[in-house]
Amino acid sequence: MRLALFQPDIAPNVGTLLRLGACLGVAVDVIEPCGFPASDKSLKRAAMDYAERVEVKRHDDWAAFNDWRRSLGHRLVLVETSGSVTYGDFAFAAGDILMLGRESAGTPPDVEAACDAVVHIPMVAGVRSLNVAIAGAIVLSEALRQTGGYEHRDT
Numbered sequence: 001m002r003l004a005l006f007q008p009d010i011a012p013n014v015g016t017l018l019r020l021g022a023c024l025g026v027a028v029d030v031i032e033p034c035g036f037p038a039s040d041k042s043l044k045r046a047a048m049d050y051a052e053r054v055e056v057k058r059h060d061d062w063a064a065f066n067d068w069r070r071s072l073g074h075r076l077v078l079v080e081t082s083g084s085v086t087y088g089d090f091a092f093a094a095g096d097i098l099m100l101g102r103e104s105a106g107t108p109p110d111v112e113a114a115c116d117a118v119v120h121i122p123m124v125a126g127v128r129s130l131n132v133a134i135a136g137a138i139v140l141s142e143a144l145r146q147t148g149g150y151e152h153r154d155t
Ligand SMILES: C[S@@+](CC[C@H](N)C(=O)[O-])C[C@H]1O[C@@H](n2cnc3c(N)ncnc32)[C@H](O)[C@@H]1O
Pocket: 079, 080, 081, 082, 083, 099, 100, 101, 102, 103, 104, 105, 106, 107, 119, 120, 121, 122, 123, 128, 129, 130, 131, 132, 133, 135, 136
């Protein structure tokens, strides 16, 4: 299981997701361009020293990332408000990459169309969306639960 961040634009969210990846033992793919420099202080503040404990792979752009994951046979599961399947009803596989959209603008239609599946987190009527890091934690947790990804954790 891996987490992918599509052109992330809010540094503290990326820091939070890097910490999530470090704590749950999940690698993080960052799809450029990012909306902030890698040296951003708020990213470092949110990731703390966990940034050193997570495997991060940077991809030059969407096309490079998509070619890379296809060549390795990873299924790409987009987590997006437009998803047709509720995440709890989706059957995750250990090799899946869970991709999150941009905090400001979600995921462009052509990128969404290239994904193998799109799942959503049900919300109450009248609200727009969750914070991207919260959405990532919710779906990653279910995906790890389904695929035995929590079995080798210490605590
Ligand atoms: C603030 S939301 C943006 C959502 C919105 N689609 C947009 O166009 O502005 C940032 C990201 O969080 C994730 N997200 C937030 N709420 C979600 C939900 N209810 N279901 C699935 N993903 C969600 C998605 O990855 C989304 O791209």
